[in-house]
Amino acid sequence: MHSVTHSVLLIILIFRGTNGDSVNQTEGPVTVSEGALLTLNCTYQTADFDPYIFWYIQHLNKAPQLLLKGSMSDQNPKSKGFQATLVKSDSSFHLQKQAVQASDSAVYYCALREAGNYKYVFGAGTRLQVLTKVKDPNPTVYQLRSPQSSDTSVCLFTDFDSNQVNMEKIMGSEGSTVHKTNSTVLNMEILGSKSNGIVTCGNTSDAGCEYTFNETIPFASSLEISCNAKLVEKSFETDINLNSQNLSVIVFRILLLKVVGFNLLMTLRLWSS
Known part of the structure; x- marks a missing residue:
């Protein structure tokens, strides 16, 4: 209908x-x-x-x-x-x-x-x-790099002032391939604010991360907003705390199965006697 x-x-x-x-x-x-x-x-x-x-x-x-x-x-x-x-x-x-x-x-x-x-x-x-109205914009690029390969990275561009930032500068080094999403709005309710965000991934170690925001963004000249992004680098590493929690859960499950099995065995013996 x-x-x-x-x-x-x-x-x-x-x-x-x-x-x-x-x-x-x-x-x-x-x-x-x-x-x-x-x-x-x-x-x-x-x-x-x-x-x-x-x-x-x-x-x-x-x-x-x-x-x-x-x-x-x-x-x-x-x-x-x-x-x-x-x-x-x-x-x-x-x-x-x-x-x-x-x-x-x-x-x-x-x-x-x-x-x-x-x-x-x-x-x-x-x-x-x-x-989107970003309060006190402080552009930041969060970059994840693969420890196995220096030619793979994923970047999150965030906290820039306008949806109309020219993202064509995200090109990486010559000969590299970079894929990027459209600009979206990140609703960070815990911080009580909103931010613009774009995600890129590519087969280059820099993916344009360090140079994208080195120039003034549109509309920023009249507002006197500096737009030099801070680069925060991370690697694709295993989360030790998460693995410990998973291991603890597995141990507790094994103990629970042993207790249930022992109780079942004792109940069968009592019935047979």
């Missing part, structure tokens, strides 16, 4: 409404920092006296989902921290959120549907990017 609904919605996105109905919303991509106030404007035109107005949200590689629905009977809908007010006098249904989060990055569509039918008219869509 959901797949059919999503397919119908995608078709509606392509074939806009006619009969003079129209929807206009904030144009172009919108970039804001995490925790900032968000406002996406939406105005509409229709001859219908009591239309339904919607906001849809579409995350990357996901189908659009209904976020808010406004009508004359419900002019101030709220959902997931978002809210909108349907103002009949100026035909507006602006979307707002007091403090956006990184997870709010998506494409937002404002839509109109006349009462009594299922003809939707969609706006062009507004792409929102929310930049």
